[in-house]
Amino acid sequence: MRLRKLIVTGIMCLLIIPFLSAQKKAVLVVNADLGTDTISRHIYGHFSEHLGRCIYDGLWVGEGSAIPNTNGVRNDIISALKQIRIPNLRWPGGCFADEYHWMDGIGPRNQRPKMVNTHWGGVTEDNSFGTHEFLNLCEELGTEPYICGNMGSGTVEEMSKWVEYITFDGESPMANLRRQNGRDKPWKVQYWGVGNENWGCGGNMSPEGYAENYRRYATYCRNYDENRLIKIAGGPNVDDYRWTNTLMKNIPGRMMNGLSLHYYTVPKTWRDKGSATVFDEDEYFVTMEKAAHIEELIERHSAIMDQFDPEKRIGLIVDEWGTWYNVEPETNPGFLYQQNTLRDALLAGLSLNVFNKHCDRVKMANIAQLVNVLQALVLTEGEKMLLTPTYHVFDMYKVHHDAALLPININCGTYGKLGRTMPAISATASKDKNGAIHISFVNIDPSNDIEISCSLRGTEKGNVTKSQIITGDKVETHNTFKQPDNIRMVDFKGAKCKNGELTLKIPAKSLVTIEIN
Numbered sequence: 001m002r003l004r005k006l007i008v009t010g011i012m013c014l015l016i017i018p019f020l021s022a023q024k025k026a027v028l029v030v031n032a033d034l035g036t037d038t039i040s041r042h043i044y045g046h047f048s049e050h051l052g053r054c055i056y057d058g059l060w061v062g063e064g065s066a067i068p069n070t071n072g073v074r075n076d077i078i079s080a081l082k083q084i085r086i087p088n089l090r091w092p093g094g095c096f097a098d099e100y101h102w103m104d105g106i107g108p109r110n111q112r113p114k115m116v117n118t119h120w121g122g123v124t125e126d127n128s129f130g131t132h133e134f135l136n137l138c139e140e141l142g143t144e145p146y147i148c149g150n151m152g153s154g155t156v157e158e159m160s161k162w163v164e165y166i167t168f169d170g171e172s173p174m175a176n177l178r179r180q181n182g183r184d185k186p187w188k189v190q191y192w193g194v195g196n197e198n199w200g201c202g203g204n205m206s207p208e209g210y211a212e213n214y215r216r217y218a219t220y221c222r223n224y225d226e227n228r229l230i231k232i233a234g235g236p237n238v239d240d241y242r243w244t245n246t247l248m249k250n251i252p253g254r255m256m257n258g259l260s261l262h263y264y265t266v267p268k269t270w271r272d273k274g275s276a277t278v279f280d281e282d283e284y285f286v287t288m289e290k291a292a293h294i295e296e297l298i299e300r301h302s303a304i305m306d307q308f309d310p311e312k313r314i315g316l317i318v319d320e321w322g323t324w325y326n327v328e329p330e331t332n333p334g335f336l337y338q339q340n341t342l343r344d345a346l347l348a349g350l351s352l353n354v355f356n357k358h359c360d361r362v363k364m365a366n367i368a369q370l371v372n373v374l375q376a377l378v379l380t381e382g383e384k385m386l387l388t389p390t391y392h393v394f395d396m397y398k399v400h401h402d403a404a405l406l407p408i409n410i411n412c413g414t415y416g417k418l419g420r421t422m423p424a425i426s427a428t429a430s431k432d433k434n435g436a437i438h439i440s441f442v443n444i445d446p447s448n449d450i451e452i453s454c455s456l457r458g459t460e461k462g463n464v465t466k467s468q469i470i471t472g473d474k475v476e477t478h479n480t481f482k483q484p485d486n487i488r489m490v491d492f493k494g495a496k497c498k499n500g501e502l503t504l505k506i507p508a509k510s511l512v513t514i515e516i517n
Contacts, residue, residue, distance in 0.1 A: 024413055024424075024445075024448045024449065024450045024451065025412075025413065025450065025451045025452075025453070026410065026411065026412035026413065026424070026425045026450055026451070026452045026453070027410075027411045027412070027452075027453050027454075027455075028408055028409065028410050028411075028412075028425075028427060028452065028453070028454040028455070029408065029409040029454070029455045029457060030406050030407075030408055030429045030437070030439060030454060030455070030456050030457070031406055031407045031408070031409075031457055031458055032406055032431065032437060032456055032457065032458040032459035032461070033457070033458025033459065034406065034407050034458065035404035035405050035406045035407065035430070035431060036404075036405075037359050037360045037404070037405045038359065038402060038403070038404055038405065039356045039359045039400050039401070039402065039403050039404075039405050039430055040359060040362075040363050040364065040402065041085070041087040041401035041402045042087050042088050042144070042363060042364040042365075043352070043355045043356065043359065043362060043363075043364060043365045044084075044086075044087055044352070044365070044394060044397065044398065044400075044401060045086075045087055045088040045089070045090065045146070045319070045364055045365055045366040045367075046081075046086055046088070046089050046090065046366055046367060046369070046370045046377070047089070047090040047091075047094070047319065047320060047366040047367065047368045047369045047370060048089055048090065048091050048092075048369060048370045048371070049091070049092065049093045049094035049095075049096050049097075049120075049368075049369055049373065050092050050093060050094075050096045050100070050117060050120070050125060050129075051093070051094060051096060051117075051119075051120040051335070051336060051369070051373050052120060052121065052332065052334070052335030052336055052337055052372060052373050053335060053337065053371070053372040053373070053380070054369050054370060054371050054372055054373045054376075055129050056128075056129065057372075057380065058077075058370075058371035058372045058373075058378075058380055059073050059074065059077060059129075059137070059370070059371055060072055060073060060074075060128070060129045060133070061073075061074055062128070066383070067382075067383050070140060071133070071136055071137070071140070072129075072133060073133075073137050073140070074380070074385070076385045077371065077378055077380075077385065078137075078140060078141065080377075080378060080385075080387060080391070081141050081143075082141060082142070083395060084377075084391070084394045084395045084398055085398050085401060086141055086143045087143060087144060087401065088143055088144040088145070088146050088191065088364065088366070089134075089137075089138060089141070089143050089144075089145060089146060089370070090146040090147075090148060090191075090193070090319055090366045091134050091145070091146070091147060091148070092134070092147075092148065093119075093148055093196055094119075094148070094196060094320075094368075095119040095120070095196065095197065095201035095202070096117065096119055096120065097148040097149065097150055097152075097193070097195070097196045097202075098150050098151060098152025098153055098154070098195060098196055098197075098198075098201065098202040098203065099115075099117075099118060099119065099150070099152065099153050100150055101115075101150065101153075101154065101158065102130070102131055102150075102158070102162045102165075103158075104127045104130070105127040105129070105130020105131055105133075106130055106131055106132065106165075106177075106181050107181055109126075109127075109128045112126065112127040112128065112130070113127065114126050114127065115127065119201060120334045120335065120336075121332050121333075121334030121335055122334065123334075131162075131165070131166065132181065132182070132183060135166070135187045135189070138187075139187075144190065144191060145187070145189045145191065146191035146192075146193065146232075146319070146364075146366070147162075147166075147189060147191065147192055147193070148192075148193035148195070148196050149162065149192060149193060149194055149195065149217070149221075150195070151194055151195030151198060151202060151203065151213060151214075151217060151234070152195060152196075152198065152201070152202040152203040153203075156216050156217055156220050157220075159194075159217055159220070159221060160220040160221060160222070161174050163189075163192065163221050163222060163224070163229070164222070164224065165177060165178050166178070166186060166187050166189050167186045167187065167188070167189055167224045167225070167227040168186055168224040168225065169185065169186050169224070169225050170224075170225075186224070186225070186227070188226075188227050189227065190227065190228060190229060190230045191230050191232065191364075192221060192229055192230065192231055192232065193232045193234065193260065193319070194214050194217045194218060194221070194231060194232065194233055194234060195210070195213075195214075195217075195234045196234055196260075197234060197237065197262065198210045198213075198234040199234075199236070199237050199240065199243060200237065202234060207242060207243045207246035207247060207250075208246060208250065210233075210234060210247070211246060211247050211250035211251050212250075214233050214234075214247070214251055214255075214256070215251060215252075215255060218231050218251075218255045218256070219255075229257075230257040230258065231255065231256060231257050231258070232256075232257065232258035232259070232260055232317050232319070233247055233251060233256050233258065233259050233260065234260055235247065235259040235260040235261050235262075235301075235316075235317070236261060236262075236301065237262060238262070238263055238297065239297060239300070241300060241301065241304060244259065244301050244304045244305065245304050247259060248304060248305055248307070248308040248309065248314075249308065253308070253309055253313060253314060256314055257313075257314060257315065258314060258315040258316070258317040258363065258364065259301075259305065259314055259315070259316055259317065260317045260318070260319045260320075261297065261298075261301060261316060261317065261318050261319075262318075262319070262320040262321070263293075263294050263297055263318070263320075263321050264320070264321065264322060264323070264324040264368070264374075265287060265290045265291045265322065265323045265324065265347060266290070266323075266324050266325075267279065267283050267286055267287045267290065267323075267325070268283070268286075272326065273324055273325050273326050274287075274325055274326060275325060275326055276323075276325040276326070276328070276338040276339040276340065276341065276344075276478075277339050277341055277476055277478055278476070279343075279476065281417060281446060282417050282418055284343055284446060284475055285415070285416070285417035285418065285420075286417075286418070287323070287343060287347065288343075288346065288347060288350065288415075288422065288444050289420065289422055291323075291347045291350055291351055292350060292354075292422055294318075294321065294351060294354055295354045295357075295358075298316065298318075298354065298355075298358050298361070298362060299358070301316060302316060302358065302361045305361065312360055312361055315361065315362070315363030315364060316358075316361045316362050316363065317362075317363060317364045317365070318355065318362060318364070318365040318366070319364065319365065319366040320366060320368045321351060321365060321366070321367060321368065322344075322348075322351075322367045322368045322369075322374055322375030323338075323344055323347060323374065323375045324336075324338075324374055324375075325338045326338070335372075335373070336373045336374050337372055337373065338374060338375075338376075339379075339478050340375060340376060340379070340388035340389055340390055340478060340479075341389060341475065341476050341477060341478040341487075342389050342470075342471070342472040342474070342475050342476070342477050342478070342487055342509060343475045343476070344375055344388070344389055344390050345389035345390055345392065345393050345470055345487065345511060346442055346444055346475070346509060346511065347375075348367070348375070348390045348393040348394070349393050349397070349426065349440065349442040349511045350426045350442050350444065352365075352393070352397055352400075352428070353426045353427060353428040353440065353442065354426075356400060356405060356428040356430070357405070357428065359405055367390070367394075375390055376388060376390070377390055377391040377394060378391065379479075379481075381481050384481045386479050386480070386481055386484040387479065387484070387488075388478070388479060388487075389470065389472075389478065389479065389487040392470050392487065392488055392489040393470065393511060395489055396440070396468055396470060396489055396511065396513050397440060397513070399430070399432065399436075399438040399513065399515065400428065400430045400438060400440070402432075402433070403430035403431055403432045403433070403438070404430060404431045404432075405428075405429075405430055406429040406430055406431055406437065408427055408428070408429050410423070410425060410427060412424055412425040412450070413425075413450070415444055415445040415448075422444070424443060424444060424445045424448075424450060425441060425442065425443060425444075425450060425452070425506075426441070426442040426444065427439060427440060427441045427442070428440050435461070435517070436461075436465070436515055436516065436517050437456070437459065437461055437515070437516040437517075438513060438514070438515050438516075439454065439502070439513065439514045439516070440511065440512070440513040440514075441504075441506050441511065441512045441513075441514075442510075442511050443506045443507065443508060443509065443510050443511075443512075444509070445508055445509070446474075446475050446508055446509045447508050448508050449505050449506065449507050449508055450505070450506050450508075451503075451504075451505050452502075452503065452504050452505070452506055453501065453502075453503055454501070454502040454503070454504075455500060455501055455502075456497070456500045456501070456502060456516065457500070459500075461516050461517055462497050462498070462499070462500055462516065463497065463516065463517050464495050464496065464497045464502070464514060464515070464516055465515045465516065465517045466514075466515035467491065467492040467493070467494070467495045467504075467512065467513070467514050467515070468489050468490065468491060468492055468512070468513050469489070469490060469491075469492035469507070469510055469511065469512045470487065470488070470489050470490075470510060470511045470512075471487075471507055471508075471509060471510035471511070472486060472487045472509070474509075475509050492504075492512055492514075494506075495512075495514050497516060502514065502516065
């Protein structure tokens with residue numbers, strides 16, 4: 001009898017699950033009066049490494065270039081980055097940071113020593129883009145610099161002097177050297193990474209060894225004048241929870257303001273990562289599934305951090321994230337140049353929603369990378385420049401910068417392949433300083449529109465004042481230099497709000513952001 005009952009129950013479940021999925025509906029509640037955490041604008045940060053064509057032939061063309069530029073940096077890129085209100089920029093690496101000696105990149109450019117970029121293609125680095133060029137760019141953009149120091153092949157003295165060179169306004173050899181090189185007043189640089197991936201390319205250290213070194217470096221990275229350093233320790237590789245536990249245990253909280261985490265979404269294997277533009281739906285599903293794994297990583301690393309830092313004073317800094325595919329055909333494999341499709345835009349929205357949700361602990365994130373490398377926002381080809389689908393997500397999501405996170409309850413159907421499923425809808429909501437509510441939805445289902453009913457509780461607001469969408473014909477659709485607007489952000493007309501109930505039908509494979517006043 002019991003076996004028969006189990007069989008009947010199983011049959012009923014098999015019948016009900018497809019029925020629920022077929023409805024393709026989602027019900028959400030946005031709690032507009034319960035937000036206590038702030039979504040730091042620094043979650044929307046970026047990363048520029050001396051890798052491939054990110055700096056040279058990307059950002060930097062030099063003052064003498066025929067391409068319009070400001071102090072050697074392309075004007076079209078400067079304009080694009082100002083549009084998305086870029087909050088911070090990490091530099092010079094990445095793995096490159098731990099072989100970079102900053103004094104090679106100051107002074108007259110024609111006198112700077114050259115070096116071999118051993119990590120990325122074995123090309124010659126002429127150091128024409130150095131400390132002054134980077135910090136001048138950050139000033140032009142109005143963005144916070146995030147400098148990653150060299151622990152792997154550098155010295156405590158070298159990093160200590162770099163901090164002094166940049167931030168000290170008094171009389172000292174380093175401050176005077178800065179003045180000699182054309183900069184009288186110091187820059188304000190708060191964010192400093194102490195090494196990069198020191199479990200791997202940054203020195204192949206043990207967590208105990210890194211913690212010991214970190215304390216030494218952090219001791220001699222000093223606060224000068226009004227510049228207060230935010231020191232970020234090199235954190236774990238993906239799910240290395242022992243690394244996190246060891247650093248939290250062995251580094252005093254007063255010496256560490258942030259702990260980094262790196263996670264890349266690789267659809268297949270590290271040997272054959274898959275194509276950026278040619279993939280079937282199974283591979284698309286696996287990509288989205290792996291991207292969503294970042295939430296589990298954040299939760300588990302945060303749980304360890306909570307044991308040592310229940311006040312959440314130390315931020316989790318996801319300073320390298322994004323997709324990693326095979327390079328484009330006939331390009332240098334060491335340059336990591338890949339295209340960028342609607343799939344990447346959906347993945348970016350999904351990831352940013354996770355970071356927003358955990359903004360009590362996640363204080364910064366940096367997508368890899370800014371120009372011509374991995375999940376880039378900008379691609380260049382000579383004088384041409386295009387904005388990728390991922391760029392438009394950052395443009396759409398800038399409404400969440402420094403806004404109050406609003407808790408959301410979501411009940412939605414699933415999207416599945418290969419016998420596995422994941423939620424079809426991802427969402428985030430926030431309230432800005434002017435009281436406007438913004439709700440961003442991601443429908444990862446590539447084939448089905450989803451009807452959304454969203455209750456707005458705890459607010460009298462009820463007018464849709466702006467709606468925008470990013471979508472395309474296929475998840476493989478991407479922008480090219482001949483067709484740069486295949487994927488872009490446009491107005492969305494399908495959202496209505498009445499009596500505190502927001503309704504819309506979000507198209508398949510799309511991102512939508514609604515503003516309510």
